[in-house]
Amino acid sequence: MSSKISYLSEIERCVSWLAAWTIHHANHIREGDEVKVGGHQASCASLSTIMTALYCSVLRTQDRVAVKPHAAPIFHALQYLAGNQTREKLENFRGFQGAQSYPSRTKDVDDVDFSTGSVGLGVAQTLFSSLVQDYVSAHGWMNDRPEGRMVSLIGDAEMDEGNIYEALIEGWKHGLRNCWWIVDYNRQSLDAVVREGLWARFEQIFTNFGWDVVILRHGSLQEAAFAEPGGDKLRQWIEKCPNQLYSALIFQGGAAWRRRLLDEVGDQGPVTALIERRSDEELQALMANLGGHDLPSLLKAFEAASRHDRPVCFICYTIKGYGLPLAGHKDNHAGRMTPTQMEGFRQQMGVKPGQEWEKWAAATTLTEELDDFVARAPFFREGRRRRSAPAIPVPPALPSPGQPGKPLSTQMGFGQILNDIARGDTPLAERIVTTSPDVTVSTNLGPWVNRRGLFARESMADTFKDERIPSIYSWELGPKGQHLELGIAESNLMIMLGALGLSHAINGARLLPVGTVYDPFIYRSADQLNYACYQDARFLLVATPSGVTLAPEGGAHQSIGTPLIGMSQDGLCSFEPAFVDELSVIMRFAFDYMQRDGEGDPGETTWLRDQTGGSVYLRLSTRPLEQPARQIDPDLEQDIINGAYWLRRPGPNASIIIAYQGVVAQEAITATGLLAEDRRDIGLLAITSADRLNAGWQAAERARQRGAVGAMSHIERLLASLPRDSGIVTVIDGHPATLSWLGGVYGHRVKSLGVEHFGQTGTIADLYRHHGLDTNAIMHAAQAVSHGRTIRYLEALS
Structure with missing residues (x-):
């Protein structure tokens, strides 16, 4: 020793x-x-x-x-x-x-x-x-x-x-x-x-x-001094000494210690002798020990x-x-x-x-x-200790539970997709681990847990099952369970996702973490989310329900600015699908994207560094929407991942397009249909990720500044055919700034609809009307934007 x-x-x-x-x-x-x-x-x-x-x-x-x-x-x-x-x-x-x-x-x-x-x-x-x-x-x-x-x-x-x-x-x-x-x-x-x-x-x-x-x-120096005659009194003085005084005497040094100790415990006997046997330097060393x-x-x-x-x-x-x-x-x-x-x-x-x-x-x-x-030294003798793990294979497509013409919410679709994955004996199903801060049922993780169980180091009995009390949830607790239930603390959720999402580097075992949370409560754990992303942890964060669309719950449960968090948080790729077939494509992408760790130049389609991977945030809703009758072909699938696609492609003389993200699809589609009666070239842009569209646009601009003059982002290609005097109406159940930047791509006029103030209780129709998200509000915004075009046309004629 x-x-x-x-x-x-x-x-x-x-x-x-x-x-x-x-x-x-x-x-x-x-x-x-x-x-x-x-x-x-x-x-x-x-x-x-x-x-x-x-x-x-x-x-x-x-x-x-x-x-x-x-x-x-x-x-x-x-x-x-x-x-x-x-x-x-x-x-x-x-x-x-x-x-x-x-x-x-x-x-x-x-x-x-x-x-x-x-x-x-x-x-x-x-x-x-x-x-x-x-x-x-x-x-x-x-x-x-x-x-x-x-x-x-x-x-x-x-x-x-x-x-x-x-x-x-x-x-x-x-x-x-x-x-x-x-x-x-x-x-x-x-x-x-x-x-x-x-x-x-x-x-x-x-x-x-x-x-x-x-x-x-x-x-050990102090313990030895305590064993000397009078040492017990020195110990008592040290342990009663106020923190401020101890710090001050440490700064002043041995002479100050001597004066203070002799004044307060010196007795001209054992304690005094103990102190006097030491020089000022030795006394300082003793008290600092x-x-x-x-x-x-x-x-x-x-x-x-x-x-x-x-x-x-x-x-x-x-x-x-x-x-x-x-x-x-x-x-x-x-x-x-x-x-x-x-x-x-x-x-x-x-x-x-x-x-x-x-x-x-x-x-x-x-x-x-x-x-x-x-x-x-044991810690250093093996060199760097960063571990790795092979990627888990992801199937070419995930099930899409939506049926054409039938209403289904993205939150419900999420639960059904996970449930379908849980049925299979696949590496993907095996490595998914879910977690939630006491909102497992209300975020539709219940079916997954029914099939895959709750994790506990030791098996635990389900008393309700043992007592033969009927329940739709049969949650087995044991070492093979794949759901980690947390208490009502969103900060713990984000730190747990960070820990799960680093398992490949810490433990050498790849996990695919999925965490669910109420969307408005992301704010309660924003620092922890940022911390997890800063560490490059990999996870899928599913935030649902979102927006004022959760109408009867009132303002405390209605999120406003979370789409901006999704756009601004580094290391986090954000999506807000409207339909379940989009969600299926995005979840498949997410499980693959979470595992990427490559290098190289950005892809020339989006100019995003997708090969480096990251975490994914889904903003979902409880509002059922009628599902479209369509097949997702490879081109549409790629557009969904890239961030947007034309639900109705604009004609050559389009005076207006409507761009929506998320659950307000129904209002946007209805408004487009009504406006198309006298504006046949109107376009309808379905945005699945304002985050990826904006990031790609910024990246393409940087590429052009570096000499890649032909660089063009996905949103630039989508809007390239629009006449320069067209107007854009954007609508989202969230802060309007999420989509307002679209006008900056080519200089189009933009009217952005969204939510800027706390909501209140009511029906969806009540709240959409109150916040200006309903069909009438979209049509009024379209009229206002296209009116500007008419004025400029008349000015040009004169």
Whole structure:
């Protein structure tokens, strides 16, 4: 153990130096602009010991870690010492294409397991990733690989984030295992010092949810001092000392500790002797020797917890800015060492000028020994740990349950398509896993669960079935179930989808996650959705019901701006079909698109980078529409995927076209029919994805700017034949800005109809009339747009 501690101590020195130097270089040496680069030298320093112990001794290659966002430079430094990070990237920390401000699994070259940055989300991610590992293991897809431990390094201020406690509830319900949360309890947040006694509240909360709680308050130096005569009084004083005072004395140093201790506990006897036996420097070292900075204490605690699979919360007392001249100061969160302070720190660490970027510049041990020690660490010895899994074959077509002339909603069609898939013994059916925040039945997942069952690590009886109580739902709970039921917390849904959608990279087992949610409540989990997409997790998000079309439910259940989320969210491909045959085509595309991970140039049909894949968002409705009588040929299928097709192609003299998206198809079709009585060339454009149309248009324009003068997007081809003085009326049960940009493609006049204000209860007819989505409103808009054409025509004649 002593040799291990010696090596780890040397590594910690080098990590602390490199992290501090990386931030200093970015702010004071590298050429930049007037905007500060930033960094968090103090927040890094508080985790230097913990992360060194974990990465260089405790963690195994199968373990996965979410690093506290502000400790990114410590992570990058450790990866640099292990050969997984480059000096070039460190020199460009927080610069363009340099090491990222916060660990990113998609943008950093080193071995990031989970992206972090939005505080608290990486914490919950590890919990759900552990549950996903249980799912994969129960289905026999681990391929004899050992189960990993999901570890989160947490700033104590992150514990204010509510989604952490929502996740705790879900973990308890599902029998969480193999999860460690390590709290960097430095007692300082961005703006303040943490409230007294918070650790006791943490301990109680975690214990209540079945976690083991390990508190590392005192290091081995302090424990040794406590064993000396008078040590019990020193312990009592430390444990009663207010957080603010402890931080202030750490900043002031040994002389301040001496004055305070002698004044408050000195007795001219054992305690005084204990204090006087130590120099100011030794006294400062003693009082800074908290559990989170003591390698022997950390290794002992981590190794003990490694002997079982119960979830563990480690509360590690640390010092913000440990070892730096900023240590303990309440303003140190965004503070950075001045050049003078950095020079003093360089001399303190024994780093020679010009050798600041050398891996072992701060070490006092032979560097070959340190290189060998790190290379043999279980976490690093197999190199990069990103796994992969083969794609699951998707059939050429999915069933389309709609019958011509019969009314059917897209929500109902979604449930029937999944039910048809569930009937088959196919790889696609086997790898689909569904999840929902207590809206399984109301989002039409019930038939799927009837056939495929609920997941639980242990089989559970259906009491209603055992008691012979009739029910249309026969939901078996057991290890082979394929539905993960969640409580009413949309944030948990999105983080679960993120965890399921990374299983191929984390567990080496491909899953096809499908999550359902009420469309308006996407807002409640928008940050978590963004986080899942930022990590490049792959999933199908089915949001239903949507819009004011859910008329009797009132404004609280009626979404307005969610189509704009679908358009603007990177990594998420958004669709809103009107008919079930469109939905079938889109779902087939989605299951394939979720698995793509290719590279290359954009396709010249849409100019979209479809080969890279991503996640998919479907906005569906409960309103039944009469299904069209048609066969989906390959051309129409491709147009549906590309984002739009002509339901009625405009003639050469079209004065007006109507473009609709989603459930308002019926009103748009009726209005077109009535207008066609005196405007025979009128066109009707069925839009299935404003997102893909807009993205393709933007991409084609960028291609033209780069010299591809013939680049043309799908929407440009569709609108190319329209006379320039034609008008466009757009209509959607959502914000009108979703489609208003169509006028910018060729400069056509546009009148955009949609919803801009909260709805209310009523019938669909009531609400469509109130918000201007009904047939009359569409016809009035068409008259207004075409009236502008008439005026210009008369002006031209005069």
